[in-house]
Structure formats: structure tokens, C-alpha cells
Amino acid sequence: MRHKGLLSITLFLFLVNSCAYYNTFYNAKTSYNNAIRAKKNSPTNKAPSDLLDKVIEKCGKVIKYYPKSKWLDDAIILMGKAYLEKGEYDKAVRKFQELSIYYPESPFTPEALYLTGVTYLEKEDYNLAIISFHQVLNLAKGEFLDDASYGIVKAYSEKKDSSLLLSSGKMFSQNFSKSPYLPRVLLLLSNNYIENGNYDNAIETLKKARSSAKKREDKTGIEEKYAVTLIKMGKIDEGLSILKGLSEKTSLPERTSNLIFEITDAYIKSGKTKEALTELDNLISLYSTGPFIAEAFYRKGLVYENTLNDIESAITAYENALKLAATQDIRIKTTKRNNTCKEIKTYRERIENPDSTTDLAKTHFLLAESFLFGKSFIDSALNQYQQVLNTFPENSLAPKSAMAIGWLYETEKRDTSKALTMYEFLMEKYPNTEYSEAASIAISKLKEKTEIDKKYDEKNKGF
Secondary structure (H helix, E strand, O other), X not given: OHHHHHHHHHHHHHHHHHHHHXXXXXXXXXXXXXXXXXXXXXXXXXXXXXXXXXXXXXXXXHHHHOOOOOOHHHHHHHHHHHHHHHXXXXXXXXXXXXXXXXXXXXXXXXXXXXXXXXXXHHOOOHHHHHHHHHHHHHHOOOOOHHHHHHHHHHHHHHOOXXXXXXXXXXXXXXXXXXXXXXXXXXXXXXXXXHHOOOHHHHHHHHHHHHHHOOOHHHHHXXXXXXXXXXXXXOOHHHHHHHHHHHHHOOOOHHHHXXXXXXXXXXXXXXXXXXXXXXXXXXXXXXXXXXXXXXXHHHHHHHHHHXXXXXXXXXXXXXXXXXXXXXXXXXXXXXXXXXXXXXXXXXXXXXXXXXXXXXXXXXXXXXXXXXXXXXXXXXXXXXXXXXXXXXXXXOOOHHHHHHHHHHHHHHHOOOOHHHHHHHHXXXXXXXXXXXXXXXXXXXXXXXXXXXXXXXHHHHHOOOO
């Protein structure tokens, strides 16, 4: 009877412990599923940190207090996933590696290797990501083969490695022709073609992506890229029609904004500045605040500044952008452009209304330098440098202005004849200056290049 009692107690304690660590893991898994569900419904596409912290806490208890439990590897990989969702990438990698190194026979090992690659992708450590994805492929089994292959293509895309992107993308298309990742791979390939100006191949690849896409988000992304490529090819009306159709079908602020920005770019490309501004104003009135509206004001500023040369309106638009919750990238760009426009406005006012303290030569020169920011107003910069040269030929800034004019004709205008003329004028007019020496070197290089180009043309004549 005594032995039976001990056996019953032992069995009872075992069942209590089993229930305890199962309940702990079950709660962790429930919290994780709730976090992912909340992420899908979140406008920021982020899982709630409090739920992820619960996952980490519960999984930590399973690992610490129940190291012999059959849910140990489940807890390790789930903990890694929670760290990945939180953006704590080093901790995530440690958990995934802990599983794949110490529990190589676990059924979760292929997933752990794959998620290691995903984490390195998020860290922008593309070489380590590629190594991890290849480890999955080396297993030659499991459900993560096409996931890992797609990860390799994506890594090469992020690395801007055109050659390996094309080869890995084509290999994916051959090996996983039924994979749900195929449309995304084809989209990445088309992006590469577009960046290299190969629009015909881009269109052909996008047509294949269109026919293979099943998910709505894949279809809309492909349609958008197809429209943008048409616009780059000069088929602006056709591309605009697609973009407007996509815009009418979405109510998401980020998606709507991106499509309107594409539409705006198309209008600017076709010289329809008024229509571009109208689209941006409609977007601003639709949402009124947020990072996308800050970008809309920034883009309005660019239109006023670069296309209409309306510096006052550009400053107003940039100031409005800076009042909103702009992304760091847009805030930096806006601040730089706003400061430049304010400089241009100040220098123009000094030139129009000079007083006894105004150094006009320097003001014209500084105005030219401001026009050159972002290379938006090359002709305006040339005009101001020429003003210094014509009006203040004895000023110390005159030879520097002449050198700037020659350099702009050489590098921006690609007008070798005018560049040589200005360099030669500089050497004759200001022979004992550092700019004369620089002009002499520039002339030698230009003449050498002209001679090389001439010989090349003669050699290839008739081919």
C-alpha cells in the first residue's frame, strides 16, 4: 500500500508539473498569436510590446524552470520570434542559434535557420543573411526552401548586386514556379531592370508577375510598378490611368499617399504642374496631418522651387512640412531645401535693395552657390557667376566665378566647346591665379578626352 501511495504522489506531482509548464507555454503562445493578430490590424504594422514582453517572460520561465520539458524547443523559437518582432535582433539571433546548435534534431531547426536569415536581413547584414538562407537550402528538405530562396533574392536586391540578383531570381523562377513568393521575386527583378534603364525587360517581367500574383497586396504592388515603368517609357497617360484606378480602390493613408506621389511625378514629367499641385492639395485636405502630409508639403515645395522658381511659395510649403510629424529623412531634406530657399530669398533682396554695406560681387557669388544646391538651377547659377565676371571683373571672386562657369559647362551642360572657351579666357584674363592653373589642367584633360573620343569614333565608323 505504501508503494502505491508513493507512486500516486509521484504521478500526481508529474502531472502537476506537466500542466504547469504546458500552461506557461500555452499562455506564451496565446500572447504571441494575439500580438501578431494585433499587428495585422495596426496602421503601423507593429505588434504590441506588452504582449511580446509576456511571450518572452513566459518562454523564459519554461526554459529556466522546465529544461526537460518537451516544449523546450517550442519555447526557444517562440522567444526568438518575439525578440524579432520587437526589433531586438541580437537577442533574436541568439535564440535561433541556440536552437539550431544545441537541438539540431528539433523539427524547428529549419525554421530557426530561416529566421536567423530573416533577422540578419532586418539588421541589413546581408552576407550573414545569405549564409543562413543557404544553410536552410543545404538541408534539402522542409517547408522553408522557397522562403530561404526568396530571402537570398531579397538580400541581393538590398545589396544592389545586380548580377547575383538576376541569377538567383532566375534560379528561383525555375525551381519554385508555383511558390507564392514568385510574384515578389519577379517584382524585384523588374526593379533591377528599371534601375538599369532596361524598361522592355521590366515590362515583360511585370507581365509574368501579373499572371502569377494571387494575393491582393502583390497584385497592387505589381500594377503600381507596371504603371511607373510605362510612365518612364513615355507612356504617361496609360500609366496615369492605372495609378488613378489603384488610388480609387484604397483607403489606407500610406498607400493612397504613395500612389498620389507617383501620380504627381507623372504630371511633372509631362509638364502638367498645375495638376501635380492639385493632387498634392487634395491629399493634404484628405488627411491634413501625419508623416505623409509632411511629405506632400515637401513635394509641393519642390514643385514651387524647381519647376516654377517660386521661392516664396516653396518656403511656405517647406515651413508647413516642418510643422508636421515628418519622417527623419523628409525632415532633413526639407530643412536643407528650406534653408537654401531662404538664402536665395535673402541674396535676391540684397541685390534688389543694396545699401552702403552690401558687397554685391560676393552676394551674386553666394546666390550662385545657393542655386547650385541639389543642382536644381544650373542656368540661374551660371547667370549669377556671369554677373560677377561681367560687373566686377577685378574682384577676387571673378576668376573663381570663371572657373565655376567652365566647370558647369564641362560637367553639367556637357558643352566642351563653351567649357574650353571659358577656361582659355580664364588663363588669359587671370594668368597668375590658382584658378588659371586649374583651368590649364582642365583644358589638357578635355583635349585628351576629345582626341580619344575622335579615335574611337573613327575606329567604329561603319559598324
